[in-house]
Amino acid sequence: MSVIxxxxxxxxxxxxxxxxxxxxxxxKGQYDDHTGASLRILFDDNKENxxxxx
Amino acid sequence: xxxxxxxxxxxxxxxxxxxxxxxxxxxxxxxxxxxxxAVYEILNxxxxxxxxxxxxxxxxxxxxxxxPDKFRFLDEAGIHDSLISYCDNTQTHITFYLPQxxxxxxxxxxxxxxxxxxxxxxxxxxxxRKEVSVVFTHDQVSLRGVAELLTSIGxxxxxxxxxxxKRKRFFDRSKVFKLGVAGFCFANIMLFSFxxxxxxxxxxxxxxxxxxxxxxxxxxxxxxFSASEFYISAWKSLKHGVLNIDAPIVLATLVTVGRSVYEMxxxxxxxxxxxxxxxxxxxxxxxxxxxxxxEQLDFERDYTSYFPVAVTRIADHTEQIITLPDIRxxxxxxxxxxxxxxxxxxxxxxxAVIDYSFVTGESVPVVKEMGEIVYAxxxxxxxxxxxxxxxxxxxxxxxxxxxxxxxxxxxxxRSFVNLLSxxxxxxxFFIAALAVTYWSVHDxxxxxxxxxxxxxxxCPCALLLSNTFTNGNILRILGxxxxxxxxxxxxxDIAQTxxxxxxxxxxxxxxxxxxxxxxxxxxxxxxxxxxxSLASQSIxxxxxxxxxxxxxxxxMAVQAYKEIPGKGIxxxxxNDLVSLGSAGFVHAEPVSDPAxxxxxxxxxxxxxxxxxxxxxxxxxxxxxxxxxxxxYGITILSGDNAAERxxxxxxxxxxxxxxxxxxxxxxMNYIRALQQQGKKVxxxxxxxxxxGALQQADAGIAVSDSHNxxxxxxxxxxxxxxxxxxxxxxxxxxxxxxxxxxxxxxxxLYNIVGLFFAVQGALSPMIAAILMPASSLSILLxxxxxxxxxxxxxxxxxxxxx
Numbered sequence: 001m002s003v004i005x006x007x008x009x010x011x012x013x014x015x016x017x018x019x020x021x022x023x024x025x026x027x028k029g030q031y032d033d034h035t036g037a038s039l040r041i042l043f044d045d046n047k048e049n050x051x052x053x054x
Numbered sequence: 055x056x057x058x059x060x061x062x063x064x065x066x067x068x069x070x071x072x073x074x075x076x077x078x079x080x081x082x083x084x085x086x087x088x089x090x091x092a093v094y095e096i097l098n099x100x101x102x103x104x105x106x107x108x109x110x111x112x113x114x115x116x117x118x119x120x121x122p123d124k125f126r127f128l129d130e131a132g133i134h135d136s137l138i139s140y141c142d143n144t145q146t147h148i149t150f151y152l153p154q155x156x157x158x159x160x161x162x163x164x165x166x167x168x169x170x171x172x173x174x175x176x177x178x179x180x181x182x183r184k185e186v187s188v189v190f191t192h193d194q195v196s197l198r199g200v201a202e203l204l205t206s207i208g209x210x211x212x213x214x215x216x217x218x219x220k221r222k223r224f225f226d227r228s229k230v231f232k233l234g235v236a237g238f239c240f241a242n243i244m245l246f247s248f249x250x251x252x253x254x255x256x257x258x259x260x261x262x263x264x265x266x267x268x269x270x271x272x273x274x275x276x277x278x279f280s281a282s283e284f285y286i287s288a289w290k291s292l293k294h295g296v297l298n299i300d301a302p303i304v305l306a307t308l309v310t311v312g313r314s315v316y317e318m319x320x321x322x323x324x325x326x327x328x329x330x331x332x333x334x335x336x337x338x339x340x341x342x343x344x345x346x347x348x349e350q351l352d353f354e355r356d357y358t359s360y361f362p363v364a365v366t367r368i369a370d371h372t373e374q375i376i377t378l379p380d381i382r383x384x385x386x387x388x389x390x391x392x393x394x395x396x397x398x399x400x401x402x403x404x405x406a407v408i409d410y411s412f413v414t415g416e417s418v419p420v421v422k423e424m425g426e427i428v429y430a431x432x433x434x435x436x437x438x439x440x441x442x443x444x445x446x447x448x449x450x451x452x453x454x455x456x457x458x459x460x461x462x463x464x465x466x467x468r469s470f471v472n473l474l475s476x477x478x479x480x481x482x483f484f485i486a487a488l489a490v491t492y493w494s495v496h497d498x499x500x501x502x503x504x505x506x507x508x509x510x511x512x513c514p515c516a517l518l519l520s521n522t523f524t525n526g527n528i529l530r531i532l533g534x535x536x537x538x539x540x541x542x543x544x545x546x547d548i549a550q551t552x553x554x555x556x557x558x559x560x561x562x563x564x565x566x567x568x569x570x571x572x573x574x575x576x577x578x579x580x581x582x583x584x585x586x587s588l589a590s591q592s593i594x595x596x597x598x599x600x601x602x603x604x605x606x607x608x609x610m611a612v613q614a615y616k617e618i619p620g621k622g623i624x625x626x627x628x629n630d631l632v633s634l635g636s637a638g639f640v641h642a643e644p645v646s647d648p649a650x651x652x653x654x655x656x657x658x659x660x661x662x663x664x665x666x667x668x669x670x671x672x673x674x675x676x677x678x679x680x681x682x683x684x685x686y687g688i689t690i691l692s693g694d695n696a697a698e699r700x701x702x703x704x705x706x707x708x709x710x711x712x713x714x715x716x717x718x719x720x721x722m723n724y725i726r727a728l729q730q731q732g733k734k735v736x737x738x739x740x741x742x743x744x745x746g747a748l749q750q751a752d753a754g755i756a757v758s759d760s761h762n763x764x765x766x767x768x769x770x771x772x773x774x775x776x777x778x779x780x781x782x783x784x785x786x787x788x789x790x791x792x793x794x795x796x797x798x799x800x801x802x803l804y805n806i807v808g809l810f811f812a813v814q815g816a817l818s819p820m821i822a823a824i825l826m827p828a829s830s831l832s833i834l835l836x837x838x839x840x841x842x843x844x845x846x847x848x849x850x851x852x853x854x855x856x
Contacts, residue, residue, distance in 0.1 A: 005261075
């Protein structure tokens with residue numbers, strides 16, 4: 001029985017972790033520009049490794 | 055109509071425009087102008103020609119040269135400091151708005167600025183807002199240097215007066231946080247509620263207590279954080295003495311929580327935490343859907359987003375740069391070519407050829423001579439001019455008009471949903487009173503129980519859900535079709551419209567080249583060359599249009615050229631006296647057509663023919679007006695002369711009102727007069743001179759041409775090519791209320807089932823837990839399904855553009 005309570009708290013804390021990740025994502029503005037990200041991913045990194053400055 | 059000159063046109067490698075007859079060749083590539091070559095060479099030298107391989111002809115035309123010291127004002131400390139977003143000992147951060155951003159090449163180039171200039175540390179593009187944020191070391195490169203670098207590669211930053219005031223637009227993220235928290239808590243509470251619903255083993259009763267306390271703990275963030283905006287809105291409306299839809303929702307939420315806490319504390323039940331958090335979760339989704347914003351559009355635009363930051367003032371024969379708010383009466387301003395006139399003034403030097411297309415929608419520039427008054431808002435097209443300020447910026451004709459009507463705030467609480475929720479709540483209070491009286495006679499112990507159950511069910515959240523989801527979906531459908539509304543309230547405003555007022559120039563007509571029709575003796579090549587050579591001598595807009603219409607080949611020398619303002623031009627071309635001008639000027643009989651824009655051509659004193667300049671109407675506009683005519687009152691308001699009246703009368707019939715030569719103030723007063731007759735008015739316009747009317751109207755819709763990013767403040771923005779669909783858009787807005795009502799009726803059925811149990815005092819958490827999500831989901835399906843069906847019926851299905 002008590003193992004269930006341990007499991008519940010474990011699952012709750014994992015869920016809390018994801019909630020935190022979600023809030024962090026939004027704060028960082030990762031959902032602010034959908035179009036830009038979808039274009040950026042298609043660029044080839046060029047030889048001088050110059051492109052990825054972020 | 056002007057035909058393309060050569061069938062296989064040579065396209066510019068940079069901007070993709072037709073290079074004309076004489077393309078320029080560099081590196082075996084064709085270019086249309088020196089500007090495009092200049093950009094290409096810069097990129098070529100830095101080995102950045104990937105720009106041209108990512109997208110075909112990614113550039114924008116560089117034909118209009120940017121004045122070399124245009125960005126000198128960025129060196130002024132005051133302006134510099136108010137524009138930058140962050141600055142420390144070494145670095146400066148700045149965000150520029152670059153309207154040219156449109157493809158992946160733009161993105162790639164702008165994020166590789168550091169390869170062009172090593173002192174730029176990083177640059178990041180926000181594609182949907184067309185902005186680039188640049189970080190640079192300010193010891194090595196100045197802000198002006200960065201702006202000039204961007205200009206040199208064809209991305210001239212647009213710096214407007216608005217940026218000085220630091221009014222930042224940003225998406226309100228707090229709702230998303232609230233939604234995230236509510237979703238998290240709701241899902242976990244659901245999980246912890248299952249054991250109790252499914253019947254937990256009797257010897258594990260202590261687990262039940264744990265679950266109940268966990269549920270309570272998880273419901274607190276929802277209650278205190280996620281639902282906070284409902285409390286605020288309800289409190290605000292109560293303070294104003296109105297009962298909006300949020301008030302009964304808050305009441306129901308608080309009663310639910312109170313009763314759940316009581317049940318938990320006394321150990322009599324699990325409470326309704328799951329239903330409470332669930333409903334708040336769904337309501338937040340609805341609100342977010344409804345408040346969807348369009349990043350690239352700004353509905354609150356005023357003149358400051360159009361006016362530049364700074365201007366050159368001449369004082370004691372020296373030029374100094376001042377910001378617009380510092381312009382004083384009797385200052386002398388120097389305006390360079392392509393600069394905007396910031397304040398009303400008298401022209402004291404030079405000759406003004408002013409493009410007022412943003413103000414009036416009229417594309418043909420206006421010529422002003424020395425001593426004449428020029429109004430703010432126009433753009434000088436020719437050489438430098440000087441003007442003496444007679445009105446300060448915020449006192450100028452157009453800006454004052456704007457300021458006057460900004461206060462006319464529209465009431466946001468007038469939605470029919472609030473009215474409906476009031477009746478709904480009243481009826482439920484009545485039922486509650488009946489139930490309480492009944493139970494006080496039969497079993498007084500159950501009064502409390504029954505009352506709270508009814509109040510919980512009384513929550514008009516179903517109405518709120520159906521409303522927000524339907525609104526959200528209709529906004530989305532309209533947006534996919536190029537019609538963007540400021541908020542959900544505008545849907546209702548459009549649906550209530552019974553009178554539509556159209557601006558003519560720029561709204562119904564295309565604000566580019568006018569249509570030219572020629573009638574008379576045939577324009578054989580030798581005559582054509584002569585006319586074109588003569589017409590191209592003049593900078594008068596009409597001459598220019600004619601010259602452009604005829605085409606550029608075979609230019610000849612013109613002798614004894616003479617221009618008589620307001621009359622016409624003449625000169626000897628190839629030994630023939632050619633005259634172009636008004637009927638009186640060429641001694642011809644005036645034609646019966648009242649259109650003033652007829653230009654007569656005579657050669658050696660003999661009348662040869664007549665050019666008719668006509669407004670070109672957008673495609674399908676006659677069809678649209680025909681359809682709308684039967685259902686709504688229609689008025690055409692135009693700032694132009696009445697030349698087009700016969701054509702429009704023929705199209706709309708004699709009874710339709712048409713007013714010409716209307717100033718901005720008159721347009722607005724006309725709309726006010728209509729409203730005083732009890733009409734609901736929709737105004738469709740495009741220029742700044744419609745700004746007052748757009749504000750005054752119940753629904754003001756601004757028409758936006760793709761090449762013009764700037765629209766006056768309005769309730770909605772429609773892409774010009776979608777204007778013919780207006781009739782269908784209005785019908786979709788009409789459907790909005792029906793869909794909301796259908797979804798609401800269905801949810802009332804759920805409520806009746808709930809009430810049936812509640813009045814008997816038998817609403818178990820189990821039934822509540824099933825009814826609440828079931829009703830929410832069916833509302834969601836009905837509102838999405840029905841509004842999509844209606845959109846499909848009107849052929850407004852998803853447009854692949856966005």
